[in-house]
Amino acid sequence: MLSTSTPSSSSYILRPPFLPPSEPPVVLSAVVRISPPATLSLVIDSIGVPQVLTKGRARTVICGAAGGGIAEVDEGRFSEAVLRSNVPVLVEFVATWCGPCRLISPAMEWLAQEYKDRLKVVKIDHDANPKLIEEYKVYGLPTLILFKDGEEVPDSRREGAITKAKLKEYLDPLLASISVS
Numbered sequence: 001m002l003s004t005s006t007p008s009s010s011s012y013i014l015r016p017p018f019l020p021p022s023e024p025p026v027v028l029s030a031v032v033r034i035s036p037p038a039t040l041s042l043v044i045d046s047i048g049v050p051q052v053l054t055k056g057r058a059r060t061v062i063c064g065a066a067g068g069g070i071a072e073v074d075e076g077r078f079s080e081a082v083l084r085s086n087v088p089v090l091v092e093f094v095a096t097w098c099g100p101c102r103l104i105s106p107a108m109e110w111l112a113q114e115y116k117d118r119l120k121v122v123k124i125d126h127d128a129n130p131k132l133i134e135e136y137k138v139y140g141l142p143t144l145i146l147f148k149d150g151e152e153v154p155d156s157r158r159e160g161a162i163t164k165a166k167l168k169e170y171l172d173p174l175l176a177s178i179s180v181s
Contacts (some may be wrong), residue, residue, distance in 0.1 A: 069112030095126040100161035
């Protein structure tokens with residue numbers, strides 16, 4: 001149900017991550033039932049991360065449907081999902097508090113869809129998986145590591161924010177070097 005008539009309701013600009021900045025934004029107001037009843041508005045912030053605005057404070061939205069082809073993996077599932085995978089796996093180490101991690105999120109979603117026939121993309125939460133962070137010596141976030149046949153691909157480690165174009169420049173030669181076309 002959409003509403004803009006109640007005093008607590010406001011409209012905010014919503015720019016889905018797939019819309020280029022030159023496209024006109026979409027204005028959206030959404031009603032969410034909470035106690036006490038209130039109107040919250042969804043916003044895609046300047047780096048493409050969904051936010052809920054309520055009384056001027058932004059809260060990050062985690063949308064299951066928006067996750068597309070990126071699975072979240074924990075220490076218990078890492079071996080099965082990454083090390084025993086029959087396809088290369090790009091692991092993204094992230095944290096909810098990490099601004100650069102949120103910055104590359106739309107590019108990672110694009111990558112997961114664009115390369116879905118050539119590799120699997122998984123996300124590992126830094127705070128919830130300290131053993132993996134220590135084992136793989138993750139010192140900066142976000143960190144990307146490509147795995148093939150249970151091993152880290154040499155020279156595949158990358159730290160920090162990255163654009164979609166640079167992500168493609170980073171990944172294509174790595175996949176070519178491990179014979180994935």
